[in-house]
Amino acid sequence: MQATMQASDRTTAKVGFVSHLECLHCGEKYPLSRLKEEQGTILINICYDMCMGPLDIRYDYDRLKRVLSREQIARRPDTFWKLRELLPVQEVKVAADRQFTPLVKSRAIGRELGIELYLKLDCDSANPTHSFKDRPVALAFNKALEAGYDTVYVASTGNLAIASAYQASESGIAIHAYVPEALGRVKKEAIRKHLADPGGLAELPLSYDDCNIRSMLDCDKANEDAARAGRPRSNFVPNNSFRPYYKEGSKTSGFEIALQLEKEGVTGRFHLVYPLGSGALFCSAHKGIRELQQLGLTSLSPRMWGVQPELCSPIIDAIGKDDFVPVKNPKTIAKSIAIGKPGSGHQAIAVMKESNGGGLKVTEKDIVRSNIDLYQKEGIFAQFVGGVTIAGIRKAVKLGIFKPGDVVVANITGTGKGRIEDDLLDASKEFGWEDEAKQLLEEMSHD
Amino acid sequence: MIKVKIPTPLRRFTKDLAEVEVEAADVKSLIEALEKKCPGIRKRLCEDDGSIRKFINVYVGDEDIRFLKGIETKIAQGKEISIVPSIAGG
Numbered sequence: 001m002q003a004t005m006q007a008s009d010r011t012t013a014k015v016g017f018v019s020h021l022e023c024l025h026c027g028e029k030y031p032l033s034r035l036k037e038e039q040g041t042i043l044i045n046i047c048y049d050m051c052m053g054p055l056d057i058r059y060d061y062d063r064l065k066r067v068l069s070r071e072q073i074a075r076r077p078d079t080f081w082k083l084r085e086l087l088p089v090q091e092v093k094v095a096a097d098r099q100f101t102p103l104v105k106s107r108a109i110g111r112e113l114g115i116e117l118y119l120k121l122d123c124d125s126a127n128p129t130h131s132f133k134d135r136p137v138a139l140a141f142n143k144a145l146e147a148g149y150d151t152v153y154v155a156s157t158g159n160l161a162i163a164s165a166y167q168a169s170e171s172g173i174a175i176h177a178y179v180p181e182a183l184g185r186v187k188k189e190a191i192r193k194h195l196a197d198p199g200g201l202a203e204l205p206l207s208y209d210d211c212n213i214r215s216m217l218d219c220d221k222a223n224e225d226a227a228r229a230g231r232p233r234s235n236f237v238p239n240n241s242f243r244p245y246y247k248e249g250s251k252t253s254g255f256e257i258a259l260q261l262e263k264e265g266v267t268g269r270f271h272l273v274y275p276l277g278s279g280a281l282f283c284s285a286h287k288g289i290r291e292l293q294q295l296g297l298t299s300l301s302p303r304m305w306g307v308q309p310e311l312c313s314p315i316i317d318a319i320g321k322d323d324f325v326p327v328k329n330p331k332t333i334a335k336s337i338a339i340g341k342p343g344s345g346h347q348a349i350a351v352m353k354e355s356n357g358g359g360l361k362v363t364e365k366d367i368v369r370s371n372i373d374l375y376q377k378e379g380i381f382a383q384f385v386g387g388v389t390i391a392g393i394r395k396a397v398k399l400g401i402f403k404p405g406d407v408v409v410a411n412i413t414g415t416g417k418g419r420i421e422d423d424l425l426d427a428s429k430e431f432g433w434e435d436e437a438k439q440l441l442e443e444m445s446h447d
Numbered sequence: 448m449i450k451v452k453i454p455t456p457l458r459r460f461t462k463d464l465a466e467v468e469v470e471a472a473d474v475k476s477l478i479e480a481l482e483k484k485c486p487g488i489r490k491r492l493c494e495d496d497g498s499i500r501k502f503i504n505v506y507v508g509d510e511d512i513r514f515l516k517g518i519e520t521k522i523a524q525g526k527e528i529s530i531v532p533s534i535a536g537g
Contacts (some may be wrong), residue, residue: 025502039456046532048456052491052502213506213531220455224465279470323501326513341533 003309008040009232017067018088019060021244024347025053041233043147044298045243054347055244056287057088058347065295080138083255088245093145094171094264095138101126103409109376109390113397114404118264120257123382129190131336131383131414132253132281133163133300134245139249143166148183150174151235153219155211157277158187158335159383159414159422161201164238165194176218179309183335184426186417188409197266207329209341239280243343250281254288257409259297270407271357271396274301275388276315277337279348282306282355282411286351293442302409304357307346307392309367312338316359319352333427338416347363358401362391364431365420368424370394372440374412375420384427449522451481452529460488474505475518477528492530504531 007444015034021030021044028050035042038049047053076082079097092128092177093101102121108112110117122132137160144152154164161177177191181203181264191201215237222235232370257272272289274282276355277298292298313331327340342348352358362370372389389410416423421441428437448468452514459484461467467484471477475497482489498518499505505512508527512520522528 038459044456046456048459050491052500054502075532136495210509213504215531216531217452217529223455327512328514341504343533376520435488 011042013294016089017059017064017085019058021055022058023047023053026051037197043242055243065331088248089142090146094141099126100256116407118409120411122413124263129163129166133157133159134244135169135252136249137163140242140246141171143242143245149234149236153215153237155215155229159210165191169194169196177201178215180208181205206385247280247284250284251288254285256290258289258300263339266407269300269301272409273305273389274392274411275337275385276306276308277339279344283344283347304351304355307360307388309334310361310363315342315359316361319349319359334388336385360392360395368393381416381420382412383416386412450527454532460485474520502533504533
């Protein structure tokens with residue numbers, strides 16, 4: 001068989017304040033110059049020379065301390081790029097105009113639970129595709145343009161494909177999106193809306209995890225074909241081949257929450273609650289706040305709590321154990337976190353431990369009830385994943401983990417689409433509890 | 448012979464080959480055969496005790512060996528093996 005040496009791409013060994021990439025498992029350090037020399041690109045995701053663990057981006061924090069101050073940051077506009085020195089891009093080519101998403105004080109649920117509850121709304125129109133995925137995707141596509149890549153392969157439970165399709169069309173990048181055919185109609189329509197070529201969406205009779213493998217193998221093959229033809233590599237998977245860079249985009253969730261909470265007068269410890277799919281957003285948001293602490297830019301210190309549905313809880317189930325038991329074909333109404341092999345699961349558990357937080361599991365019915373609560377009591381129509389967060393908070397209060405008066409931030413990571421009644425009935429048909437859904441709707445109509 | 452697909456970052460050990468062919472009856476003997484042909488690759492795929500590293504997925508055909516018999520999983524002739532780093536998703 002013929003060898004196919006991967007050609008170099010246009011990345012360079014100097015990116016802003018980035019010092020190196022570091023393995024989260026064994027600690028092996030990869031300066032950018034080493035990556036470029038050994039792999040022809042700095043866009044590498046795994047510890048290829050030691051343990052194959054995930055790589056994470058590190059910055060020159062000493063130099064950053066001399067460059068960044070609270071006063072200087074306060075003067076900057078509240079945009080996605082406010083702390084650009086802590087993001088691994090050379091030049092912002094796309095998504096330059098993103099604003100902070102809102103952090104609002106809960107009107108009713110917080111009072112009911114006796115806590116100071118804030119809702120971080122990544123389901124707001126401040127995200128162009130109404131989910132937090134716009135954050136990591138903004139980073140990945142800027143890296144793609146910087147490196148001269150022109151085609152994206154992406155597997156998704158919905159939100160990532162919607163965000164990627166939008167950004168691909170804004171960036172002039174071709175897209176191949178892979179989704180499980182069981183994905184809801186509304187999400188498929190939202191993906192199609194942004195596709196320049198309708199053939200860019202493949203609905204496969206596979207689970208999300210298997211779609212993921214397919215996207216990676218197809219991307220690899222496209223790069224091999226390019227290498228054989230003497231062309232540079234130009235195909236990428238945002239959350240895989242670019243993962244260390246992609247994840248950095250989600251740090252902005254942590255940056256924003258810290259800066260917004262400080263404006264509200266909150267200091268010190270607080271509870272920060274996320275739903276967990278792969279665990280990447282959870283870890284990145286924590287990293288963002290830790291970096292601000294390290295640079296003396298915030299006094300806030302989060303206790304990190306991750307919530308998963310009982311029907312798909314590989315991360316929570318692995319707490320205190322050596323490894324995960326993957327969930328094959330996970331089924332939960334919160335489809336955006338139906339991930340059986342969580343890519344950042346080990347790291348998420350480490351973050352819970354380090355921050356003195358933990359994990360919570362919630363039932364499907366609690367997810368749905370909490371989602372309806374968000375809609376009825378706060379006026380927020382979230383994807384069911386929003387109900388996961390709120391159900392987790394209710395459980396933590398009930399168990400006495402969150403005490404009266406505690407400050408709690410709930411991340412609502414995606415907007416529902418259409419009407420909540422249809423969303424509920426569609427999902428309940430699939431899960432075989434239409435009668436209960438109708439009863440819930442009946443109860444809603446009496447409120 | 449069994450075809451093994453090698454992920455890009457590990458092709459340093461396969462002289463840049465994307466696929467390597469070896470004789471093997473199960474995943475355990477496959478790793479041994481790979482190491483003979485591509486010295487250094489075993490250390491990247493396995494822990495010191497011989498188990499597959501937690502960040503590596505090995506597929507026999509379309510099935511992850513975690514859902515089969517792990518390293519003892521038999522490999523029928525003609526099956527393709529894919530080695531895929533596990534960091535992805537979400």
